[in-house]
Each structure stands twice: as C-alpha cells, then as structure tokens.
Amino acid sequence: MPAHSPPASSPALAIERLVKQFPARRRRPRRGPEQGADVVHAVDGLSLTARHGEITALLGPNGAGKTTTLECAQGLQRPSEGTVRLLGQDPWQAGPELRARVGVMLQEGGLPQAVRPLELLRHVASLYRSPRDMDALVERLGINGFDRTVVRRLSGGQRQRVALAAALAGNPEVLFLDEPSAGMDPQSRNIVFDLVQQLRREGVCIILTTHLLDDAQRLADQVYIVDHGRVMAQGSVAELVAPGADAPAVLALTLTPEQVAAGPFPWEGPGFEDVHASRSDRTVTLTGRLTPEQLETVTRWFTATGALPESLSLQPRTLEDVFLDISGREIR
Numbered sequence: 570m571p572a573h574s575p576p577a578s579s580p581a582l583a584i585e586r587l588v589k590q591f592p593a594r595r596r597r598p599r600r601g602p603e604q605g606a607d608v609v610h611a612v613d614g615l616s617l618t619a620r621h622g623e624i625t626a627l628l629g630p631n632g633a634g635k636t637t638t639l640e641c642a643q644g645l646q647r648p649s650e651g652t653v654r655l656l657g658q659d660p661w662q663a664g665p666e667l668r669a670r671v672g673v674m675l676q677e678g679g680l681p682q683a684v685r686p687l688e689l690l691r692h693v694a695s696l697y698r699s700p701r702d703m704d705a706l707v708e709r710l711g712i713n714g715f716d717r718t719v720v721r722r723l724s725g726g727q728r729q730r731v732a733l734a735a736a737l738a739g740n741p742e743v744l745f746l747d748e749p750s751a752g753m754d755p756q757s758r759n760i761v762f763d764l765v766q767q768l769r770r771e772g773v774c775i776i777l778t779t780h781l782l783d784d785a786q787r788l789a790d791q792v793y794i795v796d797h798g799r800v801m802a803q804g805s806v807a808e809l810v811a812p813g814a815d816a817p818a819v820l821a822l823t824l825t826p827e828q829v830a831a832g833p834f835p836w837e838g839p840g841f842e843d844v845h846a847s848r849s850d851r852t853v854t855l856t857g858r859l860t861p862e863q864l865e866t867v868t869r870w871f872t873a874t875g876a877l878p879e880s881l882s883l884q885p886r887t888l889e890d891v892f893l894d895i896s897g898r899e900i901r
C-alpha cells in the first residue's frame with residue numbers, strides 16, 4: 570500500500586471564507602423576480618484546514634451546512650464566494666486526475682442496489698490505475714461474511730462498510746466521510762473506526778461530518794463545531810473541553826426521591842438564568858458558568874430538604890457542553 574508523503578506544511582484541504590447560497594425552497598413566490606432575500610445561506614463564511622495524517626471532524630446539528638461544505642470541497646457544488654483548495658487545486662475546475670486521488674463515502678452509501686458487494690468492489694477497483702488490494706480490504710471490513718447478498722438486502726452497517734471499501738478502492742490521499750456511523754451497529758462502527766485510524770497513520774487526510782459527539786470525541790484530531798453555516802469553535806477535543814477561566818462547569822446531582830418530591834428546585838428560580846438545567850429521573854445536570862453563590866444556593870436547598878444528594882460532582886466538559894455553551898441549545 571503506497572505511503573502518502575506530501576509536504577507536511579501544505580494542508581490537504583484549505584477552505585477560506587466559503588459561502589454557498591441556494592434559492593430558498595418555497596411553495597409559491599410571494600414577490601416578483603426580485604429574490605434578494607429569498608436565499609438560504611447553507612454555508613456562510615466558513616474557513617477550515619485539514620491536514621494529511623489527521624482526522625478533521627465537522628460537528629454540528631442537522632442543517633448546519635456540513636454536507637454542503639463537503640460538496641464544495643469535493644467539487645460537486647460551486648462556491649458562491651470564497652476559495653477551496655483540495656490537494657492544491659480548485660476542485661470545481663479540476664479534472665478526473667484530482668478525483669482519482671480523493672475517496673468519498675456518501676451519507677446512505679449511494680451504491681447501486683442490485684449488485685453483490687464483491688462484483689461492485691472489483692468493478693470500482695478496475696477503474697483505477699493502481700487500486701488498493703481489494704481482497705485484503707474486503708476481509709478487513711468483514712464484507713466476505715455477506716458477499717452473496719445483493720446491496721439492496723444489506724443492513725445499514727453492512728452497506729456503509731461496502732461504501733467505505735468503494736471509497737478506498739483508488740488508494741485516496743483524501744477521504745471524505747459524510748456521517749460515517751449513520752445506521753451502523755456497534756460492531757460495524759468499531760470495524761470502520763479501526764480502519765479509519767489506520768488510514769490516518771498511513772498519512773491519509775480524513776474529513777468527516779457528524780452530529781454525533783461521540784464520533785468526534787473518539788476519532789477527531791481537529792474538530793470544527795459548525796452551526797448556521799459558520800465555525801462556532803475549533804480545536805482539538807482536549808482544547809475545546811479544557812476548563813478555561815471563563816469556561817462553564819458541569820454539576821451533576823443525583824437527588825433522593827424525597828428531594829425530587831420536594832421541589833421547587835433552586836436552579837429553576839432567580840439567579841440561575843444563565844445555567845442550563847436538565848433532569849432525567851433523579852439525575853440533574855447543571856451546565857453554565859456556575860458561581861460560588863449559585864453553589865451555595867444549591868447547598869442551602871440541601872439543608873432545607875434535610876439531606877445530601879446521593880451523588881454530587883463537578884464533571885469535565887464534553888463536546889456536548891461546549892456546543893450547548895456556544896449555541897444555547899443541544900446538538901440534536
């Protein structure tokens with residue numbers, strides 16, 4: 570398998586101030602041909618750099634602009650503004666030789682339905698001058714366990730594995746994965762994630778979109794949190810969740826049944842406007858820039874209810890907390 574060794578300094582993908590507008594989808598035009606306000610800013614000034622040997626994740630809720638960004642990066646959509654450089658070229662202008670160096674695994678697979686996996690993969694491999702060893706890949710991804718079943722009858726996870734093998738057939742230097750764990754069972758997910766990590770070690774640049782915090786937390790070297798077509802935060806997972814001076818804290822409490830019945834809870838009252846409280850059964854999570862005064866109010870409530878909670882801890886932040894802090898809402 571060839572080692573990819575481009576100059577470490579040049580990013581595999583560089584996106585600068587990308588804007589992509591679409592005409593708004595509407596049932597009936599309410600105005601004449603002047604449509605200035607009737608556009609959707611799917612991507613709205615997004616900049617991103619992805620490097621060889623790294624996994625870069627675009628993390629954001631549905632409709633954040635992740636897929637459109639990837640489509641512009643792959644040359645499938647023409648940017649309205651901004652620049653995209655993929656392996657040093659403009660993907661919109663580039664020819665098939667650039668596409669041969671790039672692998673794409675689409676959401677929902679995008680595979681022909683009536684063929685068997687091996688036939689399909691051998692055909693895809695035959696389109697490349699120096700294809701990957703497909704037999705080894707098929708074994709690695711466990712595809713030989715279902716190679717007699719036509720694509721249409723495969724489970725979501727099996728289909729995703731075939732889609733990944735197809736994306737890797739040409740030994741790509743850059744691999745795009747759109748929601749790679751959509752529809753995957755845990756076993757498929759582990760197999761796919763192990764392979765993705767191996768590809769990173771081989772020097773492949775991997776760019777994935779996900780709205781699953783766990784995927785980003787587990788795989789990504791660099792995370793771009795995207796919402797409304799813009800980058801809201803960026804960094805390694807460690808950097809993003811690091812507690813800074815201004816970073817919010819997470820306080821987790823498990824209340825006694827008596828305390829659950831005792832309400833009202835202090836975090837629902839005045840002084841807690843900036844704190845997000847969520848409760849599931851007896852577990853309460855308070856996320857926000859908790860002040861010592863707020864902690865005192867909570868503690869005083871324990872005095873009033875005559876008991877300590879069953880557990881109380883200040884927890885490290887997760888990407889979910891970071892997203893909540895930035896956008897004021899949960900990621901999904």
Ligand SMILES: Nc1ncnc2c1ncn2[C@@H]1O[C@H](COP(=O)(O)OP(=O)(O)OP(=O)(O)O)[C@@H](O)[C@H]1O
Pocket residue numbers: 591592593594609610611612629630631632633634635636637638780
């Ligand atoms: N061809 C199009 N025409 C009009 N609007 C579009 C088009 N493609 C995307 N959009 C809109 O642009 C916004 C961003 O969509 P996009 O699919 O890029 O988001 P996403 O983050 O990938 O979401 P998801 O996780 O649901 O795939 C959405 O509001 C979407 O409805």
